[in-house]
Amino acid sequence: MRWRITTLKEVSSTQTAARVLAESGSAEGTVVVAEAQTEGWGRRGRRWYSPPGGLYMTAVLRPRNGAGLIPLMAGVAVAETVRTTAGVEAELKWPNDILIGGRKVGGILAESAWSGKEAVYALLGIGVNLNNRLPPVLHEATTLSAETGREIDPQRFLAVLLEKLDQGLRLLETEPGRVLEAWRRLSSTLGHRVEVVVESGEAVRVVAVDIDPDGALVLEIGDGRRRVVSGSLRETLLLSSEADRLI
Ligand code: BTN
Numbered sequence: 001m002r003w004r005i006t007t008l009k010e011v012s013s014t015q016t017a018a019r020v021l022a023e024s025g026s027a028e029g030t031v032v033v034a035e036a037q038t039e040g041w042g043r044r045g046r047r048w049y050s051p052p053g054g055l056y057m058t059a060v061l062r063p064r065n066g067a068g069l070i071p072l073m074a075g076v077a078v079a080e081t082v083r084t085t086a087g088v089e090a091e092l093k094w095p096n097d098i099l100i101g102g103r104k105v106g107g108i109l110a111e112s113a114w115s116g117k118e119a120v121y122a123l124l125g126i127g128v129n130l131n132n133r134l135p136p137v138l139h140e141a142t143t144l145s146a147e148t149g150r151e152i153d154p155q156r157f158l159a160v161l162l163e164k165l166d167q168g169l170r171l172l173e174t175e176p177g178r179v180l181e182a183w184r185r186l187s188s189t190l191g192h193r194v195e196v197v198v199e200s201g202e203a204v205r206v207v208a209v210d211i212d213p214d215g216a217l218v219l220e221i222g223d224g225r226r227r228v229v230s231g232s233l234r235e236t237l238l239l240s241s242e243a244d245r246l247i
Contacts, residue, residue, distance in 0.1 A: 001028070001029045001162075001165075001166045001169060002029050003029050003031050003059075003162050003166075004026075004027065004029055004030050004031065005031045005033060005158075006021075006030070006031070006032050006033070007033045007034075007035075008032065008033070008034045008035070009034070009035050009036070010034060010035065010036045010037070010038060011032070011034040011037055011038070012037065012038050012039040013037050013039050013040050013041060013058075014032040014033065014034050014037065014040075014056050014057055014058040014125060015040075015041070015058050015109060015111070015123055015125045016039075017032045017034075017058070018030065018031075018032045018058035018059070018060050018123050018125075019111075019123060021060060022060045022113070022121040022123065023113075026060055027060075027062075028060060028061055028062040028121075029059070029060070029061075030059070030060040031057055031058070031059045031060075031162070032057065032058050033055075033056065033057045033158065034050075034056045034057075035052050035056075036050055036051055036052045036054075036056070037050035037056050038050075040056060040127065041109070042107050042109055042127070043096065043107065043109055048107070048109075048127050049132075049134065049135065049138060050127065050132075051132045051133065052132065053130060053131035053132030053133070053143075053154075054127060054128060054129050054130050054131070054132040054143075055106075055126070055127065055128040055130055055154055055157055055158060055161075056126075056127050057125070057126050057158065057161075058123050058124065058125040058126075059123070059124045059126075059165065060121055060122075060123060061121065061122040061123075061124055061169070062119075062120070062121050062122075063119050063122055064173070065172070065173060066119065067110065067112045067119040067122040068214050068215050069172055069176055069179060069180070069214070069215050070110050070122055070124055070169075070172070071095060071096045071108045071110040071124075071215070072092075072095070072096075072179065072180070072183045072211070072215050073165075073168040073169070073171070073172055073179045073183075074096075074108045074110070074124055074126060074165065074168070075092045075096055075097075075098060075108055075183065075186075076092070076164075076168060076179060076182045076183050076186060077161060077164035077165045077167075077168045078090070078098045078106050078108070078126060078128060078161065078164075079091070079092055079098055079186050080164050081157060081160045081161040081164050082098070082100070082105065082106075082128075082144065084160050084164075085144075085152060085153070085156055085157050085160055086144050086147065086148050086152055087148070088100055088144070088147050088148060090105065090106075090186070091186055091187065091188035092183060092186045092187050092188065092189070093187075093188050093189055094187070094189040094208065094211070094217045095215070095217070096108035096109075096110075098128070099188060100142055100144075100147050101142070101147075102188075103140055103141055103142035104140060104141045104142070105128060105129050105141070105142050105143065105144060105147070106126065106127060106128035106129065107126075107127050108124070108125065108126055109123075109125035109126075109127075110122060110123065110124050110125070111123045111125070124165075126161070128144070128157070129141060129142065129143035129144065130143060130144050130145060130152045130154055130157060131143065131144070131145045131151050131152055131154070144157075176213070177213070180211060180213065180215075183211065184210075184211065187211075189208045189217070190208055190209065190210060190211070191207070191208070191209070192207070192208060193205045193206065193207055193208075194206060194207075194208050194219070196219060196221075196228070204221065206219045206220055206221050207219065207220045209225070212227060216228060216229045217229075
């Protein structure tokens with residue numbers, strides 16, 4: 001992958017800026033990085049707090065074999081980058097959270113534009129708390145500098161991350177099973193009880209046992225297994241037996 005990086009001092013959201021570029025035909029590998037975002041957002045429309053000191057980037061991808069596993073691959077890439085650059089072990093919480101010691105240090109926001117059943121492009125947004133401060137309200141979050149007691153070099157973090165993403169994208173084309181294996185190894189979700197709201201509206205605590213080849217989370221409910229394709233753990237999850245994509 002030839003990454004073409006545009007760095008901005010401040011932008012509303014790198015996701016919006018990258019979408020404009022993707023719509024106007026920018027090549028796969030176009031990356032928008034911002035030092036700060038004024039309107040960064042995360043999954044489920046939540047605000048993504050984006051002051052200077054964090055990493056905020058969106059890559060334009062043009063996937064040929066479906067985009068479903070891109071978010072899981074990206075989570076693995078971020079966790080490996082955290083280990084390489086900061087020497088800290090990160091864990092992955094399904095679907096897209098990167099945690100250190102149970103606290104969120106980064107997140108992935110993947111969006112796709114479809115033409116029929118084909119993804120015309122995907123926007124892979126990644127936010128990682130590096131040296132930025134966090135407001136007290138985000139007490140369940142952490143930063144890499146808080147975890148290590150030192151400043152993290154954002155340029156190096158980005159360079160390592162793009163290399164890991166490059167490797168991950170290639171693996172998705174040739175051996176997607178290895179991406180899933182890496183995700184399982186880093187998972188803080190599998191083998192643990194998670195809270196799920198089932199169709200009746202009832203909240204039940206069930207064990208997350210696996211992820212399917214398409215990235216769906218597999219739960220053990222009663223004497224059967226159910227797949228979850230979207231949602232967040234400890235919140236409402238959407239259960240479906242025939243759902244076909246994660247993003
Ligand atoms: C989440 O955990 O909910 C995902 C957070 C993703 C945040 C990143 S920061 C770069 C890109 N631009 C945005 O507005 N969001 C993503």
